[in-house]
Amino acid sequence: MATTDVGWIDAGTRPRPLVDRLHEWVTTVDHKRLGLLYVGYGLLFLVIGGIEATILRLQLVRPHNGFVSPQVFNQMFTMHGTTMIFFVAMPIVFGFANYLVPLMIGARDMAFPRLNAFSFWLTAFSGLFLYFSFVGGFGLYGAGTAPDVGWFAYAPLTAKTFSPGHSTDYWTLALLVSGFGSIGTAINIIATILSMRCPGMTLGKMPLLVWLNLVMAGLVILAVSPLTAAQIMLLVDRYLGGHFFDTQAGGSAVLWMHFFWVFGHPEVYVLVLPAFAFASEIIPVFSRKAMFGYPVMVAATVAIGFISMSVWAHHMFTVGMTAAGNTFFVLTTMAIAVPTGIKIFNWLATMWGGKIYFKAPMLFCIAFLFQFLVAGLTGVMMSSAPFDWQLGNSYFVVAHFHYVIVGGILFCIFAAFYYWYPKVTGRMYSETLAKAHFWLFVIGFHLTFDSMHVPGLLGMPRRIYTYEPGRGWDTWHLVTTIGVAFQAAGVLAFVFNLVRSYVRGRPAGSDPWDAWTLEWSTTSPPPEYNYASVPVVKSRRPLWDLKHPEDPDWKYE
Amino acid sequence: MSTASANPDWVLPDRGRVGMFSLFASESAIFVIFIVAYLFYAGKSVSGPTASVLHLPVLLTVCLLSSSWTIHRAVAGLRRGEVGSFAGFWVATIVLGAVFLGGTALEWRHLIHDEGLTIRTNLFGTTYYSLVGLHAFHVTVGLIALATVALLTAGGHVKREHAARVDLLGLYWHFVDVVWIAVFLVVYVVGR
Helix, strand or coil: CCHHHCCCCCCCCCCHHHHHHHHHHHCCCCCCHHHHHHHHHHHHHHHHHHHHHHHHHHHCCCCCCCCCCCHHHHHHHHHHHHHHHHHHHHHHHHHHHHHHHHHCCCCCCCCCCCHHHHHHHHHHHHHHHHHHHHHHHHCCCCCCCCCCCCCCCCCCCCCCCCCCCCCHHHHHHHHHHHHHHHHHHHHHHHHHHHCCCCCCCHHHHCHHHHHHHHHHHHHHHHHHHHHHHHHHHHHHHHHCCCCCCCHHHHHCHHHHHHHHHHHHHHHHHHHHHHHHHHHHHHHHHHHHHCCCCEEEHHHHHHHHHHHHHCHHHHHHHHHHHCCHHHHHHHHHHHHCCCHHHHHHHHHHHHCCCCCCCCHHHHHHHHHHHHHHHHHHHHHHHCHHHHHHHHHHCCCHHHHHHHHHHHHHHHHHHHHHHHHHHHHCCCCCCHHHHHHHHHHHHHHHHHHHHHHHHHHHCCCCCCCCCCCCHHHCHHHHHHHHHHHHHHHHHHHHHHHHHHHHHHHCCCCCCCCCCCCCCHHHCCCCCCCCCCCCCCEECCCCCCCHHHHHHCHHHHHHC | EEECCCCCCCCCCCCCHHHHHHHHHHHHHHHHHHHHHHHHHHCCCCCCCEEEEEECCHHHHHHHHHHHHHHHHHHHHCCCHHHHHHHHHHHHHHHHHHHHEEEEEEEHHHHHHCCCCCCCCCCHHHHHHHHHHHHHHHEEECCCCCHHHHHHHHHCCCCCCHHHHHHHHHHHHHHHHHHHHHHHHHHHHCCC
16 A cells, blocks of 8 residues: 555655555554555455365365365364454454544544554454464474364363363464454444544434444444453363363353353354445445435344344254243344344335446445345244254354355455445456456355255255265265355455556546545545544535535435 | 534543443453353352352452542542542552452462362362452452552642543442442352
8 A cells, every 4th residue: 555645645755665664554543554454454364264265165075085184174164264253354344444434424533543553453463373373383282283173162172181282272362362352443433433423423314334333343342252251261271270161070061152152143243234334335325315214224233233142042052952042042033134124125125216336336235135135044944943953053054154254244345345445545446357256256156155055954064074975965065166266266356456456447536436425525545634624414415415505415304 | 514613512422431331341241251150150069169168358348349439539639630639549549459459369368278279179269260360350450550640640740631531540440349249249148
């Protein structure tokens, strides 16, 4: 990211030495730079996690395959899951929040810029620490390299007895430290939104992206903190000889499951709410209509936040709970589909009767609507405890949550990349390459994750490193692995587009989409101070008011 | 959209307080998980000492709770610009907090040496030391922060305009007190 383009340091003079510019990035407390660092860091780990997924798929491409050993397979699915959730999805989500929230509320920076930098570097070093296990796990005390206990690390597998060496310690400590980083950023986002809004922007006039990120940050605080507590307990067990999850001394393995999923399920909503946020900004702009049902969208978001705290044990139907427990979690899990469904109808109603422009961000959002609906439907299927007893821990579950995370969240993240790329870099991306990315990825996604459902229905459990031929799984696994090639090609087009357009894209101007939120009123890329003078807003679409003084929104809201 | 001029009507919550209360939400969630674990394992130890070896730490509780009053007086004094009154009550808060921490140390010494209860003895030991220790850790962090402000005061750096910031530290101290009430009730009253 050349500082000369940005023009905040003596534009026109000779570019400063590389060391100086690197130093600026390392010591920065600017929310935009930290946002870009978060996103860049997430993209780096996306490639690493993607390579791990490819290794898993190559191993499963045919029965009795010997591409990797069972031990390596265990490490790969553990590292793939941990990486994708904690070091890809969370950093990218936080990166966008960091970059966009202050701009959208007309603020100069986040509420606590130094806490912001501190949180980023905690996340960054915890990721490096996790991956150091590949080399460090050998060298220190012998047994074990990368963690291999699965991304939810069920007890008693994590006990010293069953997990000697330090591989599990790397997992625990990395998640503990990144958790502190996440909590720090969440506190920062909440304080920024509640205390830094520009004059006139009451809570009811905030862009939906800001609202959804506020709820997301609240969920991070209520979800990641229990995980932090559970990791401290695991450390007490492993280092001080405690018995929290030590089944031989009366400890409970099921308690760990509860603690993990009290984090684990709201975490899904931590990731999906920002995806909803992107869709809620992009769909109105490319439908040339104001968002349909803004208050209902806000209410549905808050409802999702509350309900998501009470659904965690649907991950544990197969463990065996009481009838009352099962009933409660079946009902709450089904209930959360209601506010989510309301959102889907609101997005559809926004598009209804609009003048739709099928640019890349909109294409990704439309695919998201369809795929997220399917993901939600398989979710409702499994919310029913008897159905879950049949398919819990099967490949059907794997297909379901990848449909949510890839088909829902990742598609929206791609949409957000294309939508805000002109703002961040000042240049337009190549629409041709973006469309190639879209179609390759849609085809690859459906090849991989549609066919993944079937082996699950046919009884294939998750996390097995190979399988017998003749069970009807072979073809489905072959198709699943072929889809990976399409997805990889799509991501290649995406990365190439980002890099090429940064150098050769045509200048974007400050408002290439004729959009309505505040960030499009400042230059692209925005100056370090964001706005020369503090904006004052009167409605949810301040730029519409500016462009249409004869018919401003605030007359109707 | 227009440009902001002086806008006296536009007042938003103080970011320091919002941040602090968000931190409390996070800390509360952490303590809730530890309290749930404590209650879940209450009476489930298969061997070794149980909660019946505990004595009610009444004096320590009185010390810690009254330190909330002293820190409140300290901040109120600074708001009025009375640095002397501030320093006096502030140091009193530190002394009361230190007494609490020292009392906890003596209690643990008794449990370890006389009762033979360590963190690895049984489930009670694990959950008791973790929960009470987590709280003691928060008291320690608070004392370090309070001592830092005390040193700054001794150097003449704390003035009336810093009252709002010092008040944030006071909020944290109150929070640690409230958590102690919960821990006290769970460990020494309900769980014993």
